[in-house]
Amino acid sequence: MADTSARILRLLSLLQARVEWRGADLADRLDVSARTLRRDVGTLRELGYPVNAVMGAGGGYRLGAGGRLPPLVLDDDQAIAIALALQTAPATVAGIVDAVGRALTTLRQVMPARLRAASEAFDVTLLRNYWEFSAEPVDVGTLRTVGAAIRTARVLRFDHHAGDGVAPDAGPPRDVEPHHLVVWAGRWYLIARDLPGRRWHTYRVDRIRPHTPGGGAVFTPQPLTRDDLTRLVVQNPDRGDTPGQWQCVGSAILDLPAAVTARWAPGGSVVEPVGAGRSRLTVGGWSWAGIAGLLITFDTGLSDVEPPELRAAMRQISRRLDDATAPAR
Incomplete structure (x- = not known):
């Protein structure tokens, strides 16, 4: 009896893990015959679980909506x-x-x-890495409101706060069609289309202050691919980031397009286009040598390096590299 109960729980877990199963595949996973599988499915139905038969070649099963389902069944x-x-x-x-x-x-x-x-056995102690460029945590109430507006496809109205302060931007509240929440480099971003110009924008969620939790008018969502989301967040130099609160903040012009620099820049850095094929990266760190090392990883030409302390750190690194690569005497 214990083996039968365990098998039925395993069957329920499998049905919850996939929209649809072929009967033969389920029988193989459970290591039972087709007849035993049909009997187990019948047992689940008697217990109130809506297991629907799927017609077609070989037949199959699908777990329907409703019924006396438990909150969670996990293998x-x-x-x-x-x-x-x-x-x-x-x-x-x-x-x-x-x-x-x-x-x-x-x-x-x-x-x-x-x-x-x-x-x-997997008890974990998380230690902060100096290369983490985390943002301020997002308010859970804001996240719920934004997520609900996306799920119900309703216009979202909010004040947008510039920087990491509490004062909102000048101007009226924003009215947007919210489409996606994206987490990248420790930050939450909202991908939305503004109502007046119907242009795509990327907003830092920690800078959003929603007006009405219920949302506004209903809109028709516009499908976005993973490439679209990458372009709007990862490769977007205008995603609203600002340098983190570090003891050292420096910048340099890189001989790379802004989209490329933004793709590989750490969270909490700022990327600005500077003419064709060039961009300025502003980033913070725990030391000037750390910022210099980060800039060097882009493996491209650097110019207009600021401030003087960062230039001095780069000269010191250059001297050390010269010594390290000099022929042995």
């Missing part, structure tokens, strides 16, 4: 994956740290002893 690998993800979740959203901890505790409480021991 061993899924449970461990969620526990690990909760432990390593980046603190990019304000107000959820306690919730993440409670979720991890709840998950471990309902795990069998063997899985609980396995998940605790």
Whole structure:
């Protein structure tokens, strides 16, 4: 009986993991005959789970909507994956740290002893890397409002705050059609199309202050590909970033187009187009040598380096490299 119950739970987990299964594939995954699979599906139906038959070559099954479904059914690998993800979740959203901890505790409480021991083997201590250029955490209420406007395809009205201060930009509130939330380099971005000009814009979510949680008029979403999102966020020098609060902030003109520089610049840096095929990168760091090293990784021509402390660090690095590559005496 225990083996049968475990198999039925495994069947339910598989049905939840995919929109549609071929009957033969399910039987193979469960290592049972087609007859036993039909009997197990019948058992799930008797328990109130809406398992629908799929017509076609070979036949199949699909888990329908509704019914007396449990909040969550996980197999061993899924449970461990969620526990690990909760432990390593980046603190990019304000107000959820306690919730993440409670979720991890709840998950471990309902795990069998063997899985609980396995998940605790992955206890993680996160240490900050100096090369992380994190932003201020996003307000969870703002994230909910923006996400709801995207999900319901409703116009979003908000004040936009320049920089990392609290004062809004001059001018009226923004009215946009919100399409996507994108997380990149520790920052949350909203991809939206403004109503007056119907142009695409990229907004830092931590600088958005929504007006109405319910949203405005309904709009028809415009499909965007992954390449579109990359162009609007990763390769976009006008994505609203500003240098982080570092003890050293420097800049240089790179012999690269702004889109290329933006693609590889760390979060919290600023990229500005400077003529054809050139761009200025402004970035912060814990030392002038650190900023110099970051600029060197672009492997391109550099000019107009500021401030003098950064130029001095580059000269010092150059002398060290000359010494390191000099012929042995």
